[in-house]
Amino acid sequence: MLSDDQDRALGVCYYPEHWPEETWSQDARRMRELGIRFVRIGEFAWSKLEPARADYQFDWLNRAIDILHAQGLSVVLGTPTATPPKWLVDEMPDMLGVDADGQIRKFGSRRHYSFSHTGYRSQCQRIVSELAKRFGTHPAVVAWQTDNEYGCHNTTLSFSPVDLAAFRNWLARKYQSVDALNKAWGNTFWSMEYGDIDEVELPNLTVTEANPAHRMDYQRFASDMVIEFNRLQVEILRKYSPGRDIVHNFMGRILDFDHFALGNDLDISSWDSYPLGFLEDRSDNSDEWKSRFARTGDPDFQAFHHDLYRATSKGRWWVMEQQPGPVNWAPHNPAPRSGMVRLWSLEALAHGAQTVSYFRWRQAPFAQEQMHSGLLRSDGVEAEGFHEVEKVQKDIRIIKWPAQALSQVAIVFDYTSSWAWEIQPQGKEFDYFRLIFDHYRILRKLGFSIDFISSQTRDLSGYKLVIVPGLFAWTPQLRQALVQFDGEILIGPRSGSKTVNFSIPDQLPPDLPTEILDLKVSRVESLRSDCPVKTRHGKFRFWREHVIAGPETKVEFATSDGSPALVRQNNITYLCGWPDGHLLQSALNGLAEAAGLKTRRLPDGVRLRRSGDLTFVFNYGDCDFDASGLELGECRLGGTQIPPSGVSVFESG
Amino acid sequence: MLSDDQDRALGVCYYPEHWPEETWSQDARRMRELGIRFVRIGEFAWSKLEPARADYQFDWLNRAIDILHAQGLSVVLGTPTATPPKWLVDEMPDMLGVDADGQIRKFGSRRHYSFSHTGYRSQCQRIVSELAKRFGTHPAVVAWQTDNEYGCHNTTLSFSPVDLAAFRNWLARKYQSVDALNKAWGNTFWSMEYGDIDEVELPNLTVTEANPAHRMDYQRFASDMVIEFNRLQVEILRKYSPGRDIVHNFMGRILDFDHFALGNDLDISSWDSYPLGFLEDRSDNSDEWKSRFARTGDPDFQAFHHDLYRATSKGRWWVMEQQPGPVNWAPHNPAPRSGMVRLWSLEALAHGAQTVSYFRWRQAPFAQEQMHSGLLRSDGVEAEGFHEVEKVQKDIRIIKWPAQALSQVAIVFDYTSSWAWEIQPQGKEFDYFRLIFDHYRILRKLGFSIDFISSQTRDLSGYKLVIVPGLFAWTPQLRQALVQFDGEILIGPRSGSKTVNFSIPDQLPPDLPTEILDLKVSRVESLRSDCPVKTRHGKFRFWREHVIAGPETKVEFATSDGSPALVRQNNITYLCGWPDGHLLQSALNGLAEAAGLKTRRLPDGVRLRRSGDLTFVFNYGDCDFDASGLELGECRLGGTQIPPSGVSVFESG
């Protein structure tokens, strides 16, 4: 295990079951020589570990672990529950998920199960118990990974009869009576009233849109099922494998279960960072932007998730799978620009990752991911990424890693809000991730390092500036924290626009007491992208609000059609629409000044990360960046002239 | 009720079941104060009226009606059959519709039923009978609305086993023998012959396209089912609620059942006018156009439907739901420009609406439409639309409304044709509504007021100019009317191109006797939008016909490749393709001259409506319009300088 949080390590994902046993020792030796400390194994190996019911074949895994151990490597052992074997699926075919169109999602790839299936949960408990009993105290085993990439391939929500039964149970526990449910959902509308909770249907395949409150509860239920599913494994692992860390590997821009809730049960959050695949597949940016950063990844996407997953398990986090070369699953799969694997690795470490682990050791020549690069080519020769990892290994030793500390700026990130605006976007561009990401990018452009905090946060006092865009509904905790906070707060657009039951608040959004913010959102508009609303400092796009600002407030500036755009009351500022970059930069500049924070103006491709006394500079751009004007202190790595893909580290006095 | 057709009134849609009973009186009072005369209620309240089988709970509705009555308000009572309650669906789940992909369309929103289901029809008869017996002679109840927005959410066509059985019955009645069916459809083609009518399948999910004759009959059947479904309610209401008007609220650009046939059974046609939602969701126009009119709606779309639904029930018509602010269901939902709610209201009244009724009184804070504006905000405060309605109320009293009269120009509108070209577009842009709308827009640009007439029309004699574009097949009535008419007629493109059995006519299109029109369409082409065909006066786009024009005809002008473009024989002119605006304007200018009609040239955003001695001018544009050049007479409302969103009324000498 890592000695303390100033330690940094490298890892790799390895599949001994894919290779002849005689090659394992050499692999282990080469890993050690590369400076790898952690090896994740086993997470897809169920059919090799139990080829038929109760026919446990654990010896090969034991030998593999021993071989790794012999080289001084530590093992992160994966539970294999993301890939139930065929014999198990054939025993209980109703464990398969069903998509929103009613199609059974068949065996033949991975994640072919519904989280709510109690039979499958029992089987997972069984195999995890067996593995934990056998390997839980092996000296090489220092951590467990539960399952793999929960929610990937749209698997959080499933619409099977089994899910329906579980949903009805969940509703019965939540509402106790059908009258309470009907009232909470507003089922009097369109005669949607149920006579019994067991009459409730799944909210898919309705004639027109289903009740948003119905969908929201289905989303909450589905998220809860993931949390429960994971917790069953955690409990077993804690029992049989004491003292080991429990990790899960989250994904990029998957929002359909509450990662804070799941992260609470883990010791370490981790995520799988594929900068190029994500740029192609999960970015809202224009083609021009994608073309520009095609071989580097979006300059903010990785950092965003680093900062997010640093929050979900209270600070300890890893990159479990780091892209080492071209991948296979995006519409286009270019190679990283030379130096980017190193940059991505150092960036993760700068954001506080304890470990960066590469996926995978050696490219598999067969099956679905045969075009996914590894550190080695499929013929065992070192691939380009291998040599970058060698450099990272050296860099790690040069840098004196600082202890974790809070950033000056925080953004509230709330999974419920992302569900809400997916259920009811009102304008087709209104996506929560996109809104938060827009804020994140501009804050970074201004030079800030950022923390994400959950909507359950009770205390904001460590921060100078807190941003709350697009919050579905206030939690009592956050509302209280707001009152007590004396730093700068930016709220809106659309924050507090709903009650927890997905209704409009009685006193209208933003649903705050007048003494906090004397403002009502009287009317909202969603805007075509070719119909933005102008202000003196930029535009609202996609969304704007007509607000009535009370006497306690000051309208900082208005839209060109005369409606308040930015409204301030004491330390709280409300933003009345979805800002473009220019408007957001203006607003944040003003807030930063009020908060006593210094801002910078970074080019699109250059980003900073402040950590203790160190400031890391990362150049995603395609020309040299001269960092001397930033006055960041003594250069400890790289130089002040930072080439494309370059990383420099500065230490302030 | 309205005393005569020169009377004009306002209404509102109200949902007492959504609000505490103690608020009803205040609501009623405020409605009266606003000048509301009609209140539509009850159309989605089945689960409140009958929460369990035969458990009739009508008292609350009675109290609500009494409260409205006490304020002098009249009630339009809706039958609740668009929202069957869950207990009823659970009793007979096969009442649910099935979409073209074979998916059952589940409970959880609205319109979850198939029109052909006899069990559900019986249940509708039962609840309507109960309601009609209880409220049919209540003095406040002056009209009934049957169901709500038939066909909305693609519900006209359903593909369930129940529908198949009903379709076979319908076919048996129509064809009497399978041989007749096989012959009519041309089933010898591709060995599609059936041995028995009970072998006929639904025309969905075939390997490649189904027989167009098969699809056409399925479409006719589906339309008939809607008519039958509605008629069952009409019969009950006429019996138990004598002297009351029967209304249905149609939608914009829904064409999949025959609104003329349904309108025949009503006293009043009405429609639900959502100018901004329809622009975003149901317009063929470019993004540039949509951006330009994003806050006003398309300048012709509302008028089009006003004129259409004025025809479907022989002149009496309403707007049942008028958009009062942003809606919730389009891809983008901007707010109307200030003044537009008033403009839309006055425009409807100018086109002959007896009543404009706003949807809804107060914004509901819960369920699917919580983001849909009302005249009041959800907290009960007046919303922007409220104040515009106050102005409309004043305007109504100023204007001396003329009696209905025929326009000088008529367009034949035929639902069958819209089905035909959806089934067999031949070129992907060939949409009937789009074709008719193109003609309508240019006629309006030339300053005309327009009537729509059905293809069953027997007499054209009231008109100077009649337009028949894209008519699927001649009816005997229309063919006869054509012969007798001595005004100007414009036919084509594609008119008369099929027999009623969806075959090419023996003598080829346009299927008219030589003495009427000595012309044959020898070959047609559908054109890429980047491959128009030029003429001296503009272009054919999407569609052009190669015609052989006989000696009785005169080719007015030809295409650049030498084929006739516009052909004339006596008072009949044939247009050999889909005209762009320039070509159509030329053709119509010529015809207008021949018909002795004066044309104007209006800008895109300005439209006229002539009604008796009055001419209304509506300014959808974004700059002032100077109407003085139009010489419309004395100004009775507004002024000759008409600002954006302005309405002026002139009276000619």
Place this chain on the structure above:
Amino acid sequence: MLSDDQDRALGVCYYPEHWPEETWSQDARRMRELGIRFVRIGEFAWSKLEPARADYQFDWLNRAIDILHAQGLSVVLGTPTATPPKWLVDEMPDMLGVDADGQIRKFGSRRHYSFSHTGYRSQCQRIVSELAKRFGTHPAVVAWQTDNEYGCHNTTLSFSPVDLAAFRNWLARKYQSVDALNKAWGNTFWSMEYGDIDEVELPNLTVTEANPAHRMDYQRFASDMVIEFNRLQVEILRKYSPGRDIVHNFMGRILDFDHFALGNDLDISSWDSYPLGFLEDRSDNSDEWKSRFARTGDPDFQAFHHDLYRATSKGRWWVMEQQPGPVNWAPHNPAPRSGMVRLWSLEALAHGAQTVSYFRWRQAPFAQEQMHSGLLRSDGVEAEGFHEVEKVQKDIRIIKWPAQALSQVAIVFDYTSSWAWEIQPQGKEFDYFRLIFDHYRILRKLGFSIDFISSQTRDLSGYKLVIVPGLFAWTPQLRQALVQFDGEILIGPRSGSKTVNFSIPDQLPPDLPTEILDLKVSRVESLRSDCPVKTRHGKFRFWREHVIAGPETKVEFATSDGSPALVRQNNITYLCGWPDGHLLQSALNGLAEAAGLKTRRLPDGVRLRRSGDLTFVFNYGDCDFDASGLELGECRLGGTQIPPSGVSVFESG
């Protein structure tokens, strides 16, 4: 039958069952007068031939054949198995195919059957036997067409339970044991191992992508089912109709079964050539290109298929259905430019077609294809195409048709490769047909005539230059042929990149021995279309490879980022990416020079076909082409100044 391969004839497709019997004689007479020699009939007439089980109604067909015979016409008789009648489908509804989404593909159009259904196969054997016994020795019947357009409408792959059972049988025959299957597919990946071959599922509807090896075997199975299905008919026809040719009519750009394998069982390959429909529907070209050639068709698409299907049955081939005017099935259906029907006909004949047969004789006024032109209009009057066929008839007699001969340039065409890159494109533009077509077009632009050869080819010695782009996996035959060949060879991109089991070769692509080509593909990238990679001579787009070129090779030129772009070793050249036109032209120019071949530079719209001593010039362009600079010899048809749609023939000294 055709006397020898220098004979050329015309044919037509005719449906006597669509027309009154009294018109047949006149039709036959007019066909003869037009110079038609072959009439294809009967291929969709099952319901007329057997309206109920075993109720054979062959007399009408006999009379029709006799009438044609009486005019000296020869008959190609179609087996009616593409359109099983309703009574048969009702007897065994599980014969219907199921699409990849699990939807049953219902009766109501055509091709409603699964190739693997043994019951349906028996029924086909029965009806074909009956027909062959009755008509097999009729003197007019000179050929049979099996079924119609196998694979059209995505019918090769079906996903029904019947198909699953057949697939498992096929796998059992192929692999003998489940261990062999698991190993071949690499099922250890993601625990996809099966315990028994009867546990294998169909590769559709998996949670994420299925194993590519699984999909590849399903595709091979599906292709085999088509071959087997066809062979059953061939065997019967050979038995009962000795000495008659057996033909099938393939389609354009349908690649999902192996046409070489199927063509092996035929005497004559034929295809259905719809230049305008294919341009609209099956072209990768830009809208600008489509607009430019909207009325001519793509200048290379027809020739491509002529050359391809010349190869599939060893040289004898026809056009079975030639577009004679606008069709009905593309997004837009314009009319051919005047002269194009003649040009297309002569082009087919120049490429070696023994017969060009027009579809159809007379336009049908009913059912699905009523908007599809014929040589006659539906009213029996000659359509535009009729008159062009009259000219073709004259041209045929003027030209002295040469014997077939090999071209100087060959392209390896491999159906398996097309499946491979559809299953695993890695970059979304990587389509095999597109890649081959790009090469074909540039070769044609350089003036070459081209042969396609299969990947089973054992001998390349007749060629000067052989091109092997995008080959999935080497066959032993082709690898051997390569070694023995001393002409120029161009390989790549992506050739030899997989083993037959869809794995990466042990020694990496291109999987050739060092003495042949000392080069390894170390890494590949798929590229956004806005991120091409430059070289001195043009760009790689979509795909580029980083290769390690050994000492035996010479790097001809490199990319701008310093990686080999074109590598040469002896007579073998490797192309390291998907070339744009400029790069490909450079590479091919160099190879042509090395091979001693002369190149030309033709405009986009002008193409040559060399056949014996004749060179045909076809002008698809929109301006005159002056052929004098080409020095093609004496003009035998047309002139050196070739107008749009013109054809000239030159004879070299």
